[in-house]
Amino acid sequence: MDLLNAFVALSNFVLIPAIAYGSQLAIGALGVTLVYGILRFSNFAHGDTMAFGTMVTILATWGLQAMGVSLGPLPVALLAIPVGIAGCAALVLFTDRVVYRFYRGQKVVPVIFVIVSIGVMFIYNGVTRLVLGPDDQRFADGERFIISARDFRDLTGLEEGLALRTTQGLTVVTAIIVVVALFWFLNRTRTGKSMRAYSDNEDLALLSGIDPERVVRVTWLIVAALATIAGVLYGLDKSYKPFTYFQLLLPIFAAAIVGGLGSPLGAIAGGFVIAFSEVGITYAWKKVLEYTLPERFAPDGLVQLLSTDYKFAVSFVILVIVLLFRPTGLFRGKSV
Amino acid sequence: MNDTLRATGLFALVALLVLGTGVFQSWNSALLILNMGLVSALMALGVNLQWGFAGLFNVGVMGFVALGGLAVVLTSMPPVGAAWAAGGLRVLAGLALGIGTIVGAVFAWKRVSGRARGWIVAVVLIVGFFVFRTVFDAGVEAVEAVDAATSGYLGGLGLPVLLAWPVGGLLAAGAAWIIGKTALGLRSDYLAIATLGIAEIVIAILKNEDWLARGVKNVNGLPRPVPYEVDLQADPAFTERAAGLGLDPTTASTLYVKLGYSVLFAIVLIAVLVLAQLALKSPWGRMMRAIRDNETAARAMGKDVTGRHLQVFILGSAICGIAGAMMTTLDGQLTPTSYQPLRYTFLIWVMVIVGGSGNNLGAVLGGFFIWFAWVQVEPLGQALMGLVTAGMSEGALKAHLIDSVQHMRLLTMGVILLLVLRFSPRGLLPER
Numbered sequence: 035m036d037l038l039n040a041f042v043a044l045s046n047f048v049l050i051p052a053i054a055y056g057s058q059l060a061i062g063a064l065g066v067t068l069v070y071g072i073l074r075f076s077n078f079a080h081g082d083t084m085a086f087g088t089m090v091t092i093l094a095t096w097g098l099q100a101m102g103v104s105l106g107p108l109p110v111a112l113l114a115i116p117v118g119i120a121g122c123a124a125l126v127l128f129t130d131r132v133v134y135r136f137y138r139g140q141k142v143v144p145v146i147f148v149i150v151s152i153g154v155m156f157i158y159n160g161v162t163r164l165v166l167g168p169d170d171q172r173f174a175d176g177e178r179f180i181i182s183a184r185d186f187r188d189l190t191g192l193e194e195g196l197a198l199r200t201t202q203g204l205t206v207v208t209a210i211i212v213v214v215a216l217f218w219f220l221n222r223t224r225t226g227k228s229m230r231a232y233s234d235n236e237d238l239a240l241l242s243g244i245d246p247e248r249v250v251r252v253t254w255l256i257v258a259a260l261a262t263i264a265g266v267l268y269g270l271d272k273s274y275k276p277f278t279y280f281q282l283l284l285p286i287f288a289a290a291i292v293g294g295l296g297s298p299l300g301a302i303a304g305g306f307v308i309a310f311s312e313v314g315i316t317y318a319w320k321k322v323l324e325y326t327l328p329e330r331f332a333p334d335g336l337v338q339l340l341s342t343d344y345k346f347a348v349s350f351v352i353l354v355i356v357l358l359f360r361p362t363g364l365f366r367g368k369s370v
Numbered sequence: 371m372n373d374t375l376r377a378t379g380l381f382a383l384v385a386l387l388v389l390g391t392g393v394f395q396s397w398n399s400a401l402l403i404l405n406m407g408l409v410s411a412l413m414a415l416g417v418n419l420q421w422g423f424a425g426l427f428n429v430g431v432m433g434f435v436a437l438g439g440l441a442v443v444l445t446s447m448p449p450v451g452a453a454w455a456a457g458g459l460r461v462l463a464g465l466a467l468g469i470g471t472i473v474g475a476v477f478a479w480k481r482v483s484g485r486a487r488g489w490i491v492a493v494v495l496i497v498g499f500f501v502f503r504t505v506f507d508a509g510v511e512a513v514e515a516v517d518a519a520t521s522g523y524l525g526g527l528g529l530p531v532l533l534a535w536p537v538g539g540l541l542a543a544g545a546a547w548i549i550g551k552t553a554l555g556l557r558s559d560y561l562a563i564a565t566l567g568i569a570e571i572v573i574a575i576l577k578n579e580d581w582l583a584r585g586v587k588n589v590n591g592l593p594r595p596v597p598y599e600v601d602l603q604a605d606p607a608f609t610e611r612a613a614g615l616g617l618d619p620t621t622a623s624t625l626y627v628k629l630g631y632s633v634l635f636a637i638v639l640i641a642v643l644v645l646a647q648l649a650l651k652s653p654w655g656r657m658m659r660a661i662r663d664n665e666t667a668a669r670a671m672g673k674d675v676t677g678r679h680l681q682v683f684i685l686g687s688a689i690c691g692i693a694g695a696m697m698t699t700l701d702g703q704l705t706p707t708s709y710q711p712l713r714y715t716f717l718i719w720v721m722v723i724v725g726g727s728g729n730n731l732g733a734v735l736g737g738f739f740i741w742f743a744w745v746q747v748e749p750l751g752q753a754l755m756g757l758v759t760a761g762m763s764e765g766a767l768k769a770h771l772i773d774s775v776q777h778m779r780l781l782t783m784g785v786i787l788l789l790v791l792r793f794s795p796r797g798l799l800p801e802r
Binding site: 075076078133136143144145146148149150152153154155156157159160161163164165167168280281283284287288291335339341343344346347349350353354357358361 | 499552557563567568570571711719777778782784
């Protein structure tokens with residue numbers, strides 16, 4: 035029995051990665067849920083919007099690195115994020131102008147919007163691959179660890195090491211800032227309030243003189259910012275590959291639906307539910323159990339519930355359970 | 371009359387395009403386009419059944435197609451005796467236990483009531499899961515250890531490969547039933563997300579479960595319903611006839627084999643097309659369209675909307691499964707890594723929408739037309755990019771531009787989809 039080491043091992047392999055991944059999913063799911071709340075469709079192009087914003091950020095990062103800019107321990111990509119957001123915002127606003135606005139005017143059923151968003155996804159995907167290619171790109175620089183496993187062992191004298199990567203710390207800090215800023219905007223500012231009003235009851239909002247096109251434009255701006263930030267954080271933490279971003283659609287949608295589509299608070303909760311389940315179920319618990327259980331009961335195998343290749347299955351199963359038992363999600367989102 | 375004329379004209383145009391490929395490129399590539407066009411048309415018919423008839427949005431076509439491919443391996447490959455002896459029964463017992471656990475949990479959920487229900491179901495699931503893993507994992511390990519370089523899997527049933535086509539349909543129908551039971555009756559986008567998920571999971575299973583179909587090691591040398599080229603070339607009667615047509619034996623044999631596939635595929639496509647047309651014109655088809663156009667009204671007329679949706683969803687997925695089995699038979703191998711959602715799900719959607727959703731002939735036309743475009747865009751793009759970069763000096767930019775041509779397809783397909791949706795939303799052959 036060695037609970038301290040068990041906790042350190044658990045933090046190192048489950049808690050910290052899951053919190054970082056959960057923050058990335060939460061920011062991604064916030065984008066999906068905002069589009070759903072205001073524009074009323076599931077945006078399948080969201081993964082590729084993230085990829086596009088990240089791509090612009092990467093290009094800007096490379097430019098800054100070439101100019102010799104350095105942030106010391108932090109990655110230069112942080113400086114490039116505004117450029118990425120601007121590029122992404124220009125793209126989604128342009129898309130809205132030439133594609134989505136027409137269908138809004140026609141008042142088509144939501145499923146047509148979904149199909150249109152798939153067409154948009156094709157195009158974003160093609161553009162990203164045309165510019166940067168389909169391969170892995172690394173753009174992280176600066177200090178790799180806030181604290182490395184060896185330093186931690188030397189510091190505490192414990193058997194287990196605890197590594198905290200810079201990108202993980204950065205992810206959590208950025209996520210908190212983004213979420214606080216978003217909620218302040220939605221709850222305190224006039225524009226944010228008009229967005230919420232529009233989301234709750236479109237007719238009433240129009241009646242009280244809210245300009246719908248303005249609400250839509252602001253929404254796209256926020257979505258572009260959220261998508262770029264989520265994409266850059268994920269890319270820094272893991273690696274940037276366009277196809278991975280397409281695959282992120284499933285956990286992101288699962289997070290948004292688990293929390294309740296259209297509910298920002300739900301998106302955050304959903305992101306963490308999905309991340310903790312994914313990491314927890316695909317983690318080999320052998321080490322933690324060895325520390326917590328008496329020696330006689332120590333497990334022989336890895337005690338890994340599912341291989342990491344099936345992490346998508348985890349978000350899928352959670353999605354199915356929520357759809358079966360509580361289709362509106364944990365936080366009672368919309369169900370049209 | 372005008373509609374018939376339009377359909378005939380467009381089909382003649384597609385035929386002309388394929389024939390043109392034969393004349394200007396080679397007859398082999400023309401037949402290749404024709405064969406995959408037939409398969410694509412069948413997939414498009416399946417999706418059209420779901421979307422055009424019933425308004426169901428399935429973005430998991432890839433998963434159903436891959437299940438069809440799996441069916442070919444499971445049906446037609448010879449069984450690996452050593453693997454069965456090593457752990458075959460254990461794997462099957464493990465699977466049975468896994469299914470038993472789920473059935474038991476569902477049963478417990480339905481029968482028990484009150485506060486204990488959740489706990490009992492949880493206990494059943496957790497205990498069942500660990501028992502399943504204990505039995506199953508050892509079996510899998512034993513099977514995969516058998517001659518891992520050449521087999522390492524259980525093999526199939528050794529039945530004729532044509533039997534795999536309906537089996538592929540059945541596998542896909544089973545998966546569709548599970549999805550339909552959970553996601554139908556909820557909001558329309560939920561079905562889309564659920565099907566997207568199941569497709570990814572099917573591919574993950576194909577890639578990782580080596581005991582089933584060798585995973586990423588691929589299964590090669592699947593049995594064929596048509597003779598082998600080598601045998602044909604060795605047959606004096608065949609070479610003589612080829613010479614009579616003025617062809618050398620090698621070309622003649624490849625053409626003969628491809629034509630054999632074309633005939634088989636055409637038979638299936640025509641059969642499914644006739645059935646789909648009959649269904650569309652029957653009271654059942656009218657009911658489906660009525661449900662699509664106004665669910666509330668259909669419900670008020672006493673129609674079981676969710677039940678009908680489930681039915682048509684299973685039918686459409688089964689057709690995709692059959693097409694997937696046909697495609698794997700044509701390839702002669704199962705390569706799980708080759709299944710890409712953009713190619714197998716969204717391309718089929720472009721076919722249906724460009725062809726004309728709700729019109730079976732339109733789906734078939736879209737299948738041929740878009741497949742032709744998909745194949746031919748790349749050489750065209752290459753030529754175009756070659757022209758653009760002709761004046762540039764050698765360097766990274768030129769290499770990058772020429773390299774990027776392979777991604778032009780995605781862009782082209784996206785633009786085609788958006789343009790058709792915007793300016794001709796009813797497609798080339800609109801629904802009547």
